[in-house]
Amino acid sequence: xxxxxxxxxxxxxxxxxxxxxxxxxxxxxxxxxxxxxxxxxxxxxxxxxxxxxxxxxxxxxxxxxxxxxxxxxxxxxxxxxxxxxxxxxxxxxxxxxxxxxxxxxxxxxxxxxxxxxxxxxxxxxxxxxxxx
Numbered sequence: 001x002x003x004x005x006x007x008x009x010x011x012x013x014x015x016x017x018x019x020x021x022x023x024x025x026x027x028x029x030x031x032x033x034x035x036x037x038x039x040x041x042x043x044x045x046x047x048x049x050x051x052x053x054x055x056x057x058x059x060x061x062x063x064x065x066x067x068x069x070x071x072x073x074x075x076x077x078x079x080x081x082x083x084x085x086x087x088x089x090x091x092x093x094x095x096x097x098x099x100x101x102x103x104x105x106x107x108x109x110x111x112x113x114x115x116x117x118x119x120x121x122x123x124x125x126x127x128x129x130x131x132x
Contacts, residue, residue: 073121074122077092
């Protein structure tokens with residue numbers, strides 16, 4: 001059975017099985033061994049419907065998307081849309097932990113679209129630009 005429990009103004013979902021309570025979906029709770037509980041006093045809350053699956057984001061533009069290789073800050077964009085590039089050419093620079101990392105072209109091609117600006121904070125896999 002699943003119950004909703006409010007603790008310190010936060011609502012948690014609790015799954016109960018064979019007299020033990022287990023916290024579900026709580027990342028900031030302090031880990032502690034499950035405590036035995038008594039039979040519920042009130043009727044359980046209505047079942048919580050499952051979350052809808054998240055669809056992957058559609059590509060921003062056609063062409064091969066060049067992603068950020070690591071989280072950091074874009075400190076330079078070395079190309080513009082329409083520029084011809086060679087394999088191994090630096091396309092952008094991402095700074096992480098005070099180290100600058102060149103993002104290199106995986107092949108010869110033409111820059112289709114630049115998707116980030118200098119100063120942008122990116123995560124691993126954030127699209128930086130497209131290559132035609």
